[in-house]
Amino acid sequence: MPRITVNVDGTTYTDEVQPRTLLVQYLREQLGKVGTVVGCDTSNCGACTVHMDGHSVKSCSVLAVQADGHEITTIEGLARDGQLHPMQQSFHDNHALQCGFCTPGMIMQALDLLAENPEPDEQQVREGLEGNLCRCTGYQNIVRAVRDASERMRPGAGPPMEHSEPTSPPRTATEQDRAQVTGGQHS
Amino acid sequence: MIPASFDYIAPTTVEEAMAALDEAGEDAKILAGGQSLLPVLRMRLADPRLVVDLGRVPELRGVRQEGDSLVIGSMTSHHEVLGDPLIREHAKLLALATRTVADPQVRHRGTFGGSLAHADPAGDLPAPALALEADMVIAGSSGRRVVPASEFFVDYFTTALQPNELLVEVRMPHWTGWGAHYEKFNRVAQAWSVVGVAAAVRTEGGAIAEARVGLTNMGPTPVRATGVEQALLGRPATSETIREAARHAAEGTSPTSDASADVDYREHLAEVLTGRALTTAAGA
Numbered sequence: 501m502p503r504i505t506v507n508v509d510g511t512t513y514t515d516e517v518q519p520r521t522l523l524v525q526y527l528r529e530q531l532g533k534v535g536t537v538v539g540c541d542t543s544n545c546g547a548c549t550v551h552m553d554g555h556s557v558k559s560c561s562v563l564a565v566q567a568d569g570h571e572i573t574t575i576e577g578l579a580r581d582g583q584l585h586p587m588q589q590s591f592h593d594n595h596a597l598q599c600g601f602c603t604p605g606m607i608m609q610a611l612d613l614l615a616e617n618p619e620p621d622e623q624q625v626r627e628g629l630e631g632n633l634c635r636c637t638g639y640q641n642i643v644r645a646v647r648d649a650s651e652r653m654r655p656g657a658g659p660p661m662e663h664s665e666p667t668s669p670p671r672t673a674t675e676q677d678r679a680q681v682t683g684g685q686h687s
Numbered sequence: 688m689i690p691a692s693f694d695y696i697a698p699t700t701v702e703e704a705m706a707a708l709d710e711a712g713e714d715a716k717i718l719a720g721g722q723s724l725l726p727v728l729r730m731r732l733a734d735p736r737l738v739v740d741l742g743r744v745p746e747l748r749g750v751r752q753e754g755d756s757l758v759i760g761s762m763t764s765h766h767e768v769l770g771d772p773l774i775r776e777h778a779k780l781l782a783l784a785t786r787t788v789a790d791p792q793v794r795h796r797g798t799f800g801g802s803l804a805h806a807d808p809a810g811d812l813p814a815p816a817l818a819l820e821a822d823m824v825i826a827g828s829s830g831r832r833v834v835p836a837s838e839f840f841v842d843y844f845t846t847a848l849q850p851n852e853l854l855v856e857v858r859m860p861h862w863t864g865w866g867a868h869y870e871k872f873n874r875v876a877q878a879w880s881v882v883g884v885a886a887a888v889r890t891e892g893g894a895i896a897e898a899r900v901g902l903t904n905m906g907p908t909p910v911r912a913t914g915v916e917q918a919l920l921g922r923p924a925t926s927e928t929i930r931e932a933a934r935h936a937a938e939g940t941s942p943t944s945d946a947s948a949d950v951d952y953r954e955h956l957a958e959v960l961t962g963r964a965l966t967t968a969a970g971a
Contacts, residue, residue: 502695518692519692519693519694519695519738520689520690520691520692520693520728521689522689522690522725522729525689541688541729542726542730543722543725543726543793544877546790546792549792552795555766555795556791556792556795557792557795557796558792558793558796560725560729561721561722561725561726561793561796562721562725562796563695563718563721563725563740565695565697565740566718566721566740566742609791609792612791612792613791628791630790630791630876630877631789631790631791631792631793631876631877632790
């Protein structure tokens with residue numbers, strides 16, 4: 501089996517994977533990163549969105565082997581020292597979730613949007629989230645939350661964000677990391 | 688769903704990729720950005736023995752100028768196309784069409800060459816490639832050959848590419864100074880075109896000197912609306928001229944009926960969208 505080395509949320513993992521393993525499966529079932537979910541299985545819904553080298557991708561449409569040597573950020577990599585990322589906090593404060601299943605993907609895509617366009621208007625938010633579906637149809641508050649987050653994330657408005665220097669150097673996975681596996685094949 | 692098992696190779700040069708394809712023949716599938724192939728594999732609509740991933744072949748990526756040609760590597764992502772200053776200046780139509788492809792996540796991974804080789808009749812990039820008179824540079828075991836877009840698209844999801852061939856790059860003339868617009872009609876977010884129209888127009892002193900019009904999803908392959916192009920030549924760039932010319936949009940097309948639209952509705956859309964695309968492209 502191919503061996504891959506991937507940095508996920510600041511930790512470097514080396515694993516053997518089957519070529520057919522999807523990135524989302526690898527994240528959930530081998531690394532226990534179950535914050536990233538599988539929604540539709542047809543590449544439509546965007547619930548599985550993560551960042552690959554800083555750009556949003558649907559992790560159901562990337563093979564784990566394609567991520568070899570790349571850097572992945574998932575929803576689990578956003579909080580810092582127990583503090584929610586401002587985008588997460590905005591979703592919380594604006595009631596931007598109902599069932600919550602689309603939320604991880606919505607947040608990861610919203611961050612990608614703000615990286616390209618830090619102050620999107622309402623239409624631009626809707627277009628930027630085009631690849632993410634909310635089955636509860638709770639779009640109003642999602643759009644509100646993203647615009648609110650763009651305020652909070654303006655330069656000088658708050659603590660350093662995702663793209664700032666990491667607070668600690670990348671580390672290698674320990675057995676403890678893997679012991680946290682709670683989903684996928686173990687659930 | 689999870690794809691069926693396959694072997695995987697990630698060559699780092701075109702030669703290595705060619706060698707792998709030669710050996711595997713029809714049992715191999717080329718993986719470009721994977722935004723069409725992976726869903727197909729997951730739904731088990733294809734079952735290749737070998738997947739050849741071009742993602743680690745740097746020579747297939749990027750945009751450059753070579754003499755009178757704009758050269759776009761087949762593995763250049765949609766996102767890279769959108770941000771490229773050469774494309775913005777010399778092939779604006781391509782950038783405008785690329786903006787309408789799928790959604791941001793897919794545009795980060797999906798590639799220009801992959802979209803062309805996939806040849807989905809509802810895909811948004813074959814029609815602009817045809818309208819912009821692109822040439823496909825194809826590598827095979829006996830060297831390279833060049834196929835014009837007008838001969839590259841053969842049928843539904845079928846191109847002139849043989850199983851052991853690889854689309855290396857796409858060359859097109861400079862369309863500097865041409866007005867352009869891609870008018871796409873679809874019903875919901877991130878959906879394929881019901882019909883799309885790619886239009887590029889060069890005006891001279893208020894008259895239309897030249898025009899190129901390509902249609903998406905008006906047949907098994909992209910269609911060049913030559914009747915429209917000819918009706919515009921030398922005419923003033925006005926809404927009357929465009930309205931008259933657009934009546935020719937559906938000539939020679941063979942659209943299908945499906946859940947999105949019947950044949951006559953697609954023909955109607957072709958005319959209306961051609962009018963809109965030309966109006967914006969010509970600034971009329």
